[in-house]
Amino acid sequence: MHEKSQELLNKAVADELAAVHQYMYFHFHCDDQGYDLLADLFKKTAIEEMLHIEHLAERILFLGGEVELVTTTEVKKIHDIRKMLEKGKEMEDSSVKMYNKFANECSANSDSASKKLFEDLVLDEERHYDQYDNEIDAMDKFGDNYLALQSIERSKNRAAGQTTE
Numbered sequence: 001m002h003e004k005s006q007e008l009l010n011k012a013v014a015d016e017l018a019a020v021h022q023y024m025y026f027h028f029h030c031d032d033q034g035y036d037l038l039a040d041l042f043k044k045t046a047i048e049e050m051l052h053i054e055h056l057a058e059r060i061l062f063l064g065g066e067v068e069l070v071t072t073t074e075v076k077k078i079h080d081i082r083k084m085l086e087k088g089k090e091m092e093d094s095s096v097k098m099y100n101k102f103a104n105e106c107s108a109n110s111d112s113a114s115k116k117l118f119e120d121l122v123l124d125e126e127r128h129y130d131q132y133d134n135e136i137d138a139m140d141k142f143g144d145n146y147l148a149l150q151s152i153e154r155s156k157n158r159a160a161g162q163t164t165e
Contacts, residue, residue, distance in 0.1 A: 002128055005114040006065035008102040012121070013056050018073035019049045022091065026074045026084045035150045037136065038081065045088070045128050052121055073081055081147060082139060085132045092129035096122050 030039035057067040078084050085103035103118035139146050 002063045002114070003110065004109050004112050005106050005111045006060055007062050008105060008118075009056050009063075009085075009114060010051055010058045010065070010068045011051055012070060012099065012102065012118070015069045015098065016049045016053045017069065017071040018054065019091055019095070020046045020053070021071070021073075021075050022087070023049065026078070026088070030081065030084070033079075033081075035081065035147060037150050038084075041131060041135070042084075042088075045131070048124060048128070051109075052124065055117060055121075059114055063114075082136065085136050085139075088132040090130055090137070092125045095125040096129065097108065099125065116139070 023042045027039050027042035027046060029034075030042060055070075060067050076087060078087055099118045103115045103122070105114070106115040108116060119154045142149075
């Protein structure tokens, strides 16, 4: 029962796993470059994507399927902050389109619970897209000063004995 939904849910698991890997890679490199706010944004987004995997897995198991924790997407080794944010927007936009399609397919197959799950994921992915878009807008508005301010803030906090953990 609901084999098509299980297939779509597992495709979403693969998409979310790829996002977790990519965003953690971005988190590590933003942190290494001293951009705490952006590092934190990527880390929090990765954690949200992990929660998505959990919800998808729960639904797959409820439907009697097997959770496939497989992704064939390789992490893109991007170190430029703007390109990281653009990649994030691209990934989120792709997920929104895919999950909207999956919601419609689940509806056509009389699986309203999986449909709702995909619709809820769309809302989260749209919010992630907007967060990355806002960061790019800030970079456009403030230029290199935007990133410099993040780096300076870290230096001030460390000098004061504060950590960002």
